Amino acid sequence: MTTYSPAQAAEVSGFSIDTLRYYEREGILRPIARTSGGHRAYTEDDLGWLDLVHCLRDTGMPIADLKRYAELSLDEATLAARVALLEEHDRRVQESIDGLRRQQERLREKIAWYRKQGV
Amino acid sequence: MTTYSPAQAAEVSGFSIDTLRYYEREGILRPIARTSGGHRAYTEDDLGWLDLVHCLRDTGMPIADLKRYAELSLDEATLAARVALLEEHDRRVQESIDGLRRQQERLREKIAWYRKQGV
DNA sequence: GAAACCCCTGGAGCGCGCTCCAGGTCAAGG
């Protein structure tokens, strides 16, 4: 079973080493396995979860929500609830895309207006 | 010429009174006119500018950029440059919409994957 | 003219999400 050093995990996940430690402290990552010397050894599972975390962070999910989601993940029986949360998040992402588009539309109108003033 | 009290300006603009004062301190608003008693009196022009500010903030423009934009606005001759900045911002907004959509797509794939695991 | 309310200033405080640091331990190459 291959494992990854902190540097490798950072490289693969796209998070900094400090951020990985921070996420672990915050409970977003379950406690990472250690080598005999106390160094972290990330598993493929950890990296898989980090990939989802990255996706959720990039779409604006707050740390606190991520933490709650991670806590849910400790109990296998909550799978349906977790998927429901992801779908709820998906809806929020859609809303923020829609909101951005509306404001972008307004922005473009303003640009057009300035242009009409003779730019 | 109608003017607006701080409370009215907040109501119309959608920013809090504190935020309006903060923007003025930061130079995002030019110094607002005052009544004889020292109270602020916002003009329609101020509100028009605030409307653009709201649009730019909602689309993610940082305070520092807004400030630079506002400083440019002090010189009438920079109109073309300002419009260019707005267009540049419009491109960034487009990029962030595209990025959100890509991540949303990944999110949906993950949801579909979980569903296939039997949810 | 006084109660009730809005507004003023300067500055402190806060929530978020990291990021950095000191002072030490572990691991791999020569």
Place this chain on the structure above:
DNA sequence: CCTTGACCTGGAGCGCGCTCCAGGGGTTTC
């Protein structure tokens, strides 16, 4: 061995964008 570099911990610090506070003065209504 010894050096070099990656890693450890606990905790402080930071950048952003507000938000709140104390202590005081305007203004409207009766």
